[in-house]
Amino acid sequence: MTAILSVEGVDKSYGTHHILKSVSLTVEDGETFAVIGPNGAGKTTLFKVMTGEIGFERGRIVYDGRDVSRAPAHERARLGMGRTFQVARIFPDVTVADNLTVAVEARRRSRGESAPAWYRVATRADIRAEVEARLLDVGLADKAAVEAKFLSHGDKKRLEFGIALAGRPRILMLDEPTAGMSPTDRIATADLIARLRAETGLTVVMTEHDMDVIFGLADRILVMNYGEIIAVGSIEEVRANPLVREVYLGQEIYHAER
């Protein structure tokens, strides 16, 4: 196993509020790595730092052997980092299909693949085919012509997932991919992640409050509390950790079944 992403001693503050306290972690190529912790632990902040949405004070971030600490978000995306947001971010004023079209075209242009010229008003057939495939992936084929703002909460999450997939990432960072979904949708999303992982060897980094989803997908778990890492390891190791017991006392982490 080789490391695809490592965070080395990263500190991040908002003003005087110290959020990430010398956080270090390593994600192996092809694994599914889950970050859990109570509300406000700093999980989203960690995601923002890893994807380049915000800067940080100390430490460095190495992706695929290169230091990307100062690389802007779009460069990290070009290198193969994909992400979704805790609150789904889509393009509300255009159709579901157009949301994916723009993502497919952007990826092709930025990676030097064949992309349509500016004057191609009709969407090219190969782009349409790729969009169709992503629509099927996320189960939105029947809503392709709907304006994205009219989607339900769960469908917006799925669309955003599709947008991230359209970027063909090597590593996909999902901030609470099933938050606010119905139980059926949760299972569908977890299945989708599992399938993509099997098909493409995708590396996944995810946060999630739903322990069933975590236990079903994660190879390794990192537990955060108040911006500090309190445990990393397999599900069993983490469950057996006394510090984790303290934080999660009596909670579902000890009830959910693998």
Added chain:
Amino acid sequence: MMALRLGAILFGAALFLALPTVSDQGIVFLAGLVVIEAIFALSWNLLFGFTGLASFGHAAFFAIGAYLTGYGLKAGLGVPFLGLIAASGLLGALVAALTGLVLLRRTTGIHLAIFTLALAEVLRIVIGYSTLLGREDGLASIPKPTLELGFATIPLTSGTAYYYFMCVAGLVIGAVLWVVCHGPYGRLLVSIRQDPQRVAFLGVNVGRKRLQAFILSGAVAAIAGALYAPWAQIVTPESAHWIHSTQPMLASLLGGAHSFWGPVVGTVLFSIINYLTRNLVGLSELVIGATLLIIVLAAPSGVIGLVRTAQQRWSRRRKSGAGPDGDEGGSVRS
């Protein structure tokens, strides 16, 4: 929807082309101004309605083109007219590139609006002090040009000939912008307007795309100015005035900023209101103000948005609840 749109465009074009044969010179002059202001408004809305950037000093680009072409024609530099138009576009692009490089680095939103407004006012004052450009009096008695196409020489010295030239120029520029806005590039700009950060995570250098749009917009605004100089035959510092900068904004808001043709529809409507109220001092401002108020409060997507909603309602009634129609009705870029 498609047929309605196409019909409206053809009807509008036919009306403009027939105008010199059916009406007096005064109306033709106003129609020529409408063509110029419509191009100007399209250039502004490429930034606002499509890319999500508000420039409040767009008249500066217009003035740059108007003064360059006006000076070139008046001084008899011997540069062909199309060359002057191209030079105006290039200068507009260059100025947009320089200001955009500085401004777009950090500022978007209200800061960009204020900065562009301030820069345009500076330009207007500088022109007012420039002897070469006629100070406050501007450049007067600019001659109408002759069009040299290599294989033919067409004199545009008569008002009618120049009017037709502007109609053709307007159609060409409108067509190019339409393609830009409806192809992959326009799709990207519209996405940037909606969520620039999301677009960055698609691997797009958003700052660079914004700068490109700014340059294109500046170039087209300068070309509108270049067309204006020989039509009005006088160019004054007023062309860079902030009041002139508000014209494309008001037109876009009235017509519908999220639709490609909105700025054109708005420009035409404003000119009609101005014309009908021309003899009553202050009334045109009152009517325009009231119209804008109604539009902003009742129809935020402008006149085109109103027409589209009415059209959808009508087609839905015809289908009598056959579910949401597959048409992209209400979509942004149609």
